Amino acid sequence: AEISLGRGVPENERGLNMGKLIVIEGTDGSGKSTQFELLAARLEREGRTFHRLRFPRYDQPSSALIRMYLGGDFGTDPEAVNAYAASTFYAVDRYASYVQDWRQAYEAGDLFLSDRYTTSNAVHQGGKVAAGERTAFFRWLYDLEYNRMELPRPDLVVLLDMPTELSEQLLRRREVDTHTQADIHEQDRAYLTRCRETAREAAAHYGWSLVSCARDGQLRTVEDIHEELYALVRRTLET
Numbered sequence: 365a366e367i368s369l370g371r372g373v374p375e376n377e378r379g380l381n382m383g384k385l386i387v388i389e390g391t392d393g394s395g396k397s398t399q400f401e402l403l404a405a406r407l408e409r410e411g412r413t414f415h416r417l418r419f420p421r422y423d424q425p426s427s428a429l430i431r432m433y434l435g436g437d438f439g440t441d442p443e444a445v446n447a448y449a450a451s452t453f454y455a456v457d458r459y460a461s462y463v464q465d466w467r468q469a470y471e472a473g474d475l476f477l478s479d480r481y482t483t484s485n486a487v488h489q490g491g492k493v494a495a496g497e498r499t500a501f502f503r504w505l506y507d508l509e510y511n512r513m514e515l516p517r518p519d520l521v522v523l524l525d526m527p528t529e530l531s532e533q534l535l536r537r538r539e540v541d542t543h544t545q546a547d548i549h550e551q552d553r554a555y556l557t558r559c560r561e562t563a564r565e566a567a568a569h570y571g572w573s574l575v576s577c578a579r580d581g582q583l584r585t586v587e588d589i590h591e592e593l594y595a596l597v598r599r600t601l602e603t
Contacts, residue, residue, distance in 0.1 A: 390524030417478035426460035447489040491558035
């Protein structure tokens with residue numbers, strides 16, 4: 365049987381006082397951060413109390429290997445570091461965050477919204493793994509982060525599914541608008557294409573909720589996407 369992340373942890377495993385964790389996931393250029401902020405603002409207007417999480421934490425020492433990796437120190441091709449090695453870089457950063465910053469509040473029952481999470485390893489590193497070996501990678505990843513490292517399992521993962529050709533347009537526009545240079549992932553179209561394919565496979569494997577960012581080859585409006593995403597979150601919060 366496949367393991368479902370989207371449905372969270374059974375109550376007898378979570379404990380009665382554990383918090384809730386909602387994750388917004390998506391490939392590069394999917395508008396993930398925009399949707400995260402819209403959701404947070406709406407929950408604030410409703411008077412809900414919650415904490416925000418963002419990964420990776422580039423300003424923290426625990427992300428040192430991630431910064432080196434994305435900066436090309438280990439090779440300018442994303443394939444230079446295999447999926448298993450690279451996944452550990454990101455997992456360590458999340459572990460440090462959980463233990464140092466938010467474990468106590470989570471165990472006390474608080475609500476958390478996360479912009480990326482363990483799910484990003486499945487999306488971005490899984491794309492490096494041959495198609496026939498991805499299920500084994502997904503299982504290894506689940507065991508590493510949730511069983512071995514004991515990180516909380518999400519109650520809801522929403523994957524923003526963006527066609528690669530549209531995400532590329534948004535990434536190039538962001539570079540111009542922010543006067544920044546894309547990292548080695550964002551510059552590699554073949555890699556972005558594989559990540560989208562892998563993200564959809566991961567969603568099916570783990571039981572994530574998928575929200576399409578385009579319809580009939582055209583981008584949906586930000587507001588339209590938000591309403592679909594919010595409906596999923598509301599149902600989770602009401603259970």
